[in-house]
Amino acid sequence: MLNLISLASLVIDYTDPLAGGIEDAEMRRTFNMGIGMVLVVTSEASQRILAESSAGDPAYLIGEAPPPLEAHLGFKNRGLGKGVTASSIGVVLKNCGLRVTSIKIDPYLNTDAGTMSPFEHGEVFVLDDGGEVDLDLGNYERFLDVTLTRDNNITTGKIYQSVLDKERRGDYLGKTVQVVPHITDAIKDWIESVSSVPVDGKSGPADVCVIELGGTVGDIESMPFIEALRQLSFSVGKENFCLVHVSLVPVLGVVGEQKTKPTQHSVRELRALGLTPDLLACRSAQPLLHGTKEKLSQFCHVPVANILNVHDVPNIWHVPLLLRNQNAHEAILKQLNCISMASPPDLQAWTKMAETYDNLTESVKIAMVGKYTGLSDAYLSVIKALLHACVACSMKPSVEWIAASDLEDESARMTPEAHAKAWETLKSCSCVLVPGGFGDRGVQGMILAAKFARENKIPYLGICLGMQISVIEYSRSVLGLERANSEEFDADTPNPVVIFMPEGSRTHMGSTMRLGSRITFFKNPDCLTSKLYQNPACVDERHRHRYEVNPDFIEQLEGAGLKFVGNDESGRRMEVLELPNHPYYIGVQFHPEFKSRPGRPSALFQGLILAATGRLQAYLSSLPDLRSKVPQPL
Numbered sequence: 001m002l003n004l005i006s007l008a009s010l011v012i013d014y015t016d017p018l019a020g021g022i023e024d025a026e027m028r029r030t031f032n033m034g035i036g037m038v039l040v041v042t043s044e045a046s047q048r049i050l051a052e053s054s055a056g057d058p059a060y061l062i063g064e065a066p067p068p069l070e071a072h073l074g075f076k077n078r079g080l081g082k083g084v085t086a087s088s089i090g091v092v093l094k095n096c097g098l099r100v101t102s103i104k105i106d107p108y109l110n111t112d113a114g115t116m117s118p119f120e121h122g123e124v125f126v127l128d129d130g131g132e133v134d135l136d137l138g139n140y141e142r143f144l145d146v147t148l149t150r151d152n153n154i155t156t157g158k159i160y161q162s163v164l165d166k167e168r169r170g171d172y173l174g175k176t177v178q179v180v181p182h183i184t185d186a187i188k189d190w191i192e193s194v195s196s197v198p199v200d201g202k203s204g205p206a207d208v209c210v211i212e213l214g215g216t217v218g219d220i221e222s223m224p225f226i227e228a229l230r231q232l233s234f235s236v237g238k239e240n241f242c243l244v245h246v247s248l249v250p251v252l253g254v255v256g257e258q259k260t261k262p263t264q265h266s267v268r269e270l271r272a273l274g275l276t277p278d279l280l281a282c283r284s285a286q287p288l289l290h291g292t293k294e295k296l297s298q299f300c301h302v303p304v305a306n307i308l309n310v311h312d313v314p315n316i317w318h319v320p321l322l323l324r325n326q327n328a329h330e331a332i333l334k335q336l337n338c339i340s341m342a343s344p345p346d347l348q349a350w351t352k353m354a355e356t357y358d359n360l361t362e363s364v365k366i367a368m369v370g371k372y373t374g375l376s377d378a379y380l381s382v383i384k385a386l387l388h389a390c391v392a393c394s395m396k397p398s399v400e401w402i403a404a405s406d407l408e409d410e411s412a413r414m415t416p417e418a419h420a421k422a423w424e425t426l427k428s429c430s431c432v433l434v435p436g437g438f439g440d441r442g443v444q445g446m447i448l449a450a451k452f453a454r455e456n457k458i459p460y461l462g463i464c465l466g467m468q469i470s471v472i473e474y475s476r477s478v479l480g481l482e483r484a485n486s487e488e489f490d491a492d493t494p495n496p497v498v499i500f501m502p503e504g505s506r507t508h509m510g511s512t513m514r515l516g517s518r519i520t521f522f523k524n525p526d527c528l529t530s531k532l533y534q535n536p537a538c539v540d541e542r543h544r545h546r547y548e549v550n551p552d553f554i555e556q557l558e559g560a561g562l563k564f565v566g567n568d569e570s571g572r573r574m575e576v577l578e579l580p581n582h583p584y585y586i587g588v589q590f591h592p593e594f595k596s597r598p599g600r601p602s603a604l605f606q607g608l609i610l611a612a613t614g615r616l617q618a619y620l621s622s623l624p625d626l627r628s629k630v631p632q633p634l
């Protein structure tokens with residue numbers, strides 16, 4: 001019977017939102033559901049120091065604020081890079097021959113991230129099954145090349161809802177429902193259940209699950225999760241649980257001494273909660289001195305060999321290499337008694353990607369015209385998709401952030417300098433990208449940007465809202481439709497070219513949009529979008545919207561030259577638009593950025609960069625015709 005339960009390891013990353021992460025362990029599954037974990041924890045001390053130092057800048061580097069380009073390529077601006085660190089541990093273990101999955105635990109009471117502000121939480125990442133989750137799951141999918149589900153994101157809201165539903169059904173048989181044991185048991189059950197679900201397209205459970213627990217040591221919200229992990233570590237045994245504590249080692253003052261006190265205090269606090277770290281992952285601007293490691297070893301009771309230094313590197317693709325070079329995989333596998341299951345990590349592909357990017361010299365300027373430009377995390381997947389596409393085209397991305405509201409006429413009166421600078425920046429770029437968003441702020445600026453790109457033959461890609469903006473602009477400028485608009489921005493418009501979808505809810509916000517992976521059929525196999533996807537009959541991309549192009553205006557728009565070349569299975573919902581006789585003017589209702597991967601960029605993002613650099617036609621002529629035979633839409 002033991003052979004019916006596959007081996008699995010669980011890597012848990014516990015980190016705070018502003019400081020680095022906790023990378024957790026592997027978990028070997030036996031008949032009694034034994035779990036080997038790596039738990040990564042960060043401290044409030046690290047968070048406080050990070051906020052007070054230059055590490056709070058939106059950049060990967062801790063020591064200094066890098067150029068804007070580097071800000072988009074490294075660790076998240078909210079902290080030390082917990083998601084990237086956890087993902088990198090997963091990459092190293094995966095390249096040891098182990099199958100890897102992941103879980104992100106968010107201690108907030110929200111059921112999911114769907115209704116949270118991008119300014120507060122960063123982007124909402126959308127999964128194939130429609131799950132609206134934390135952006136760190138995007139890091140996991142990109143680094144590990146897996147397809148996660150909504151259950152891979154645990155929130156306090158989900159756990160409490162699950163427990164309360166059981167209580168209402170009478171599952172607890174009249175017992176008093178408490179945080180311990182009922183909430184903690186629900187957490188453990190969820191982890192054990194999800195960690196065994198394959199996410200790599202193969203049958204059978206994964207070998208390793210990387211779990212990131214948000215928050216800091218000492219947060220009230222995180223306490224039930226820490227207690228659940230303490231219980232789990234005890235029940236499965238020390239040989240099946242490995243705790244990796246991630247902490248900041250700052251350099252303060254003119255002396256330049258590497259300070260270990262934040263890590264010492266956080267380890268002490270972690271021990272008070274019943275968890276003792278097996279490894280330390282120390283974030284720093286420069287490599288740790290050997291004396292610093294010895295001091296940390298002495299006061300934190302961790303062997304010097306198990307103290308990992310995750311210092312600043314040129315780009316995040318170096319992070320798995322950094323961990324590999326310090327034998328992080330050996331320390332974790334040894335702790336979990338799994339060395340016999342693994343082989344030496346083969347990271348040749350990662351080495352090539354990292355070195356390729358480092359050696360790029362030419363760059364392309366991309367105008368990102370959006371609503372949430374004050375926080376780059378709000379468009380994290382778009383930035384990553386641009387990075388993947390640019391590297392595939394042997395270019396470095398130079399993203400120029402333009403607040404859409406700065407392009408509007410009102411801005412010329414209120415903030416003339418910002419208005420002039422925004423237009424100067426827009427005109428200097430080689431292409432324009434308008435990403436998704438909600439609400440009417442900045443919409444007129446996006447319309448002006450779309451018009452500028454259309455009239456001046458500048459390559460343009462509109463995603464979700466960006467596609468709807470294209471329709472509004474074309475309806476006003478070319479069709480001459482008075483006050484043409486979206487019902488989202490003007491409920492009384494006489495020409496609603498974008499309307500609320502009939503299946504949506506006007507009273508509830510959470511999980512009421514058209515979400516997840518949907519099929520788009522190409523009406524014209526010779527359209528540019530189809531060619532970029534290498535001529536399939538259809539494509540499968542992720543969606544997140546509650547408004548759509550009004551089908552009543554399609555005939556007018558197409559008669560005026562705007563072509564809708566892709567739609568859903570019904571044929572009435574428009575998914576892709578193109579403008580003939582333009583170098584590259586494409587709008588899509590879906591979000592292609594969510595499926596972009598290193599070494600396998602999104603076709604539409606790659607097309608945008610190729611068009612911006614004048615190489616699109618040569619690329620298209622080199623593509624094979626891979627049209628697939630699939631059922632046609634009704």
